[in-house]
Amino acid sequence: MEKTMEKIVALAKARGFVYPGSEIYGGLANTWDYGNLGVELKNNVKKAWWLKFIQQNPYNVGVDCAILMNPQTWVASGHLGSFSDPLMDCKECHERFRADKLIEDYAQEHNITFEGSVDAWSHEEMARYIDEHTIDCPTCGKHNFTDIRQFNLMFKTFQGVTEDAKNVVYLRPETAQGIFVNFKNVQRTSRKKIPFGIGQVGKSFRNEITPGNFTFRTREFEQMELEFFCEPDTDLEWFAYWKQFCIDWLQNLGINEDEMRVRDHDAAELSFYSKATTDIEFLFPFGWGELWGIADRTDYDLTQHQNVSKEDLGYFDDEKKIKYIPYVIEPSLGADRVTLAFLCSAYDEEDLGEGDVRTVLHFHPALAPVKIGVLPLSKKLSEGAEKIFMDLSKTYNCEFDDRGNIGKRYRRQDEIGTPFCITYDFESETDESVTVRDRDTMQQERIKIADLKNYFEKKFDF
Numbered sequence: 001m002e003k004t005m006e007k008i009v010a011l012a013k014a015r016g017f018v019y020p021g022s023e024i025y026g027g028l029a030n031t032w033d034y035g036n037l038g039v040e041l042k043n044n045v046k047k048a049w050w051l052k053f054i055q056q057n058p059y060n061v062g063v064d065c066a067i068l069m070n071p072q073t074w075v076a077s078g079h080l081g082s083f084s085d086p087l088m089d090c091k092e093c094h095e096r097f098r099a100d101k102l103i104e105d106y107a108q109e110h111n112i113t114f115e116g117s118v119d120a121w122s123h124e125e126m127a128r129y130i131d132e133h134t135i136d137c138p139t140c141g142k143h144n145f146t147d148i149r150q151f152n153l154m155f156k157t158f159q160g161v162t163e164d165a166k167n168v169v170y171l172r173p174e175t176a177q178g179i180f181v182n183f184k185n186v187q188r189t190s191r192k193k194i195p196f197g198i199g200q201v202g203k204s205f206r207n208e209i210t211p212g213n214f215t216f217r218t219r220e221f222e223q224m225e226l227e228f229f230c231e232p233d234t235d236l237e238w239f240a241y242w243k244q245f246c247i248d249w250l251q252n253l254g255i256n257e258d259e260m261r262v263r264d265h266d267a268a269e270l271s272f273y274s275k276a277t278t279d280i281e282f283l284f285p286f287g288w289g290e291l292w293g294i295a296d297r298t299d300y301d302l303t304q305h306q307n308v309s310k311e312d313l314g315y316f317d318d319e320k321k322i323k324y325i326p327y328v329i330e331p332s333l334g335a336d337r338v339t340l341a342f343l344c345s346a347y348d349e350e351d352l353g354e355g356d357v358r359t360v361l362h363f364h365p366a367l368a369p370v371k372i373g374v375l376p377l378s379k380k381l382s383e384g385a386e387k388i389f390m391d392l393s394k395t396y397n398c399e400f401d402d403r404g405n406i407g408k409r410y411r412r413q414d415e416i417g418t419p420f421c422i423t424y425d426f427e428s429e430t431d432e433s434v435t436v437r438d439r440d441t442m443q444q445e446r447i448k449i450a451d452l453k454n455y456f457e458k459k460f461d462f
């Protein structure tokens with residue numbers, strides 16, 4: 001089976017996972033809308049993150065901060081000064097490219113591997129590589145580029161009625177800064193002691209030069225970020241702890257070892273403030289792509305905010321009687337990107353012989369958008385089946401389907417990744433039992449209607 005983006009995008013659109021944004025107006029450059037199943041899938045991904053990183057985690061609490069922040073935030077964080085990508089224009093067709101991505105795409109196509117990321121190269125090094133390898137414009141095929149220059153990725157707008165410089169605000173390019181500026185508030189109100197973490201799930205915006213690869217890189221996206229505050233000198237231990245925690249989270253939700261890799265940044269690639277950084281990458285049908293950035297950010301962020309705001313952001317350890325600026329470990333994950341990874345990982349076409357191919361999404365039950373399909377064998381049996389649907393819907397997102405033959409209805413549920421289907425048949429009226437079919441094994445078992453709740457109770461845990 002060849003797993004291609006074309007197949008996955010087509011299924012996503014046909015079944016209601018993801019549609020092109022503003023489609024009736026011809027769309028808007030790589031914007032996407034989640035449909036009736038996509039919203040369930042992405043919500044389940046976000047819930048799974050929140051469950052393990054916040055709710056069940058003894059160290060962490062959550063926040064939900066504003067997207068628009070005082071612009072001084074972006075002075076302190078460094079985003080106004082240096083949150084930029086290397087931009088290059090094709091002089092022939094005027095298409096714009098990210099120089100580093102152009103090189104990476106070329107390398108991937110030609111099976112060339114680099115030590116470290118192209119991100120860390122200077123403009124001169126990138127320009128030289130593009131010339132020496134005569135990398136052409138992917139749009140028009142010519143080789144005539146402008147010099148490389150830095151392009152700031154923040155979306156700018158105005159707050160209030162006058163569009164002048166003092167009313168400029170930015171759409172946040174990451175959720176992390178809302179956490180840093182609230183460090184003192186959360187520490188006070190939660191009564192947490194170091195080490196502790198603050199997590200947030202929310203929208204971020206980046207004016208990406210080349211969005212693309214479906215929902216992998218978009219200009220509006222959601223992030224799930226944790227800022228974990230710890231004592232200086234314990235940071236590398238916590239870095240290792242969170243790195244493993246993230247790997248476990250992905251694997252417990254069904255990502256296979258051979259579709260992910262963990263890439264440590266070398267010294268040249270590390271940001272100047274970072275002691276260690278790792279990217280967890282996933283093998284998408286278009287190649288390896290970063291899912292999760294995990295960074296030891298030292299005391300950089302809180303120190304910057306302390307300097308710019310003049311507020312004391314130090315932490316006083318009342319047992320050890322010492323005061324310090326906490327160090328931060330940041331695991332930062334894109335909700336849309338990891339949702340796409342789960343979708344790609346789940347996609348399968350099974351050859352059942354005699355030209356019969358079953359398309360199935362093997363989602364972990366915790367992530368599946370529809371948990372249980374309730375399928376009466378005949379429309380005449382709708383009443384009994386509806387009762388089951390109403391009852392299970394209190395706990396699970398269920399789908400009721402009484403149209404078409406049962407085989408086709410199973411296949412439809414397989415295609416949207418529903419892990420269990422309940423068939424209510426003529427015997428159900430007398431033996432008060434139903435057939436439960438497992439999506440992956442296609443095995444069926446007879447279960448008493450009264451036992452269904454118990455039967456499903458642990459099925460969606462991870």
Ligand SMILES: Nc1ncnc2c1ncn2[C@@H]1O[C@H](COP(=O)(O)OP(=O)(O)OP(=O)(O)O)[C@@H](O)[C@H]1O
Pocket residue numbers: 206208215216217218219220221223290291292293332333334335336337338
């Ligand atoms: N434009 C985007 N679209 C979707 N998700 C994104 C985008 N930019 C970042 N993310 C997600 O947020 C996470 C943390 O952001 P970070 O700033 O570390 O990304 P990045 O290194 O700039 O990513 P990239 O190199 O792919 O642009 C990424 O690992 C990714 O999952």
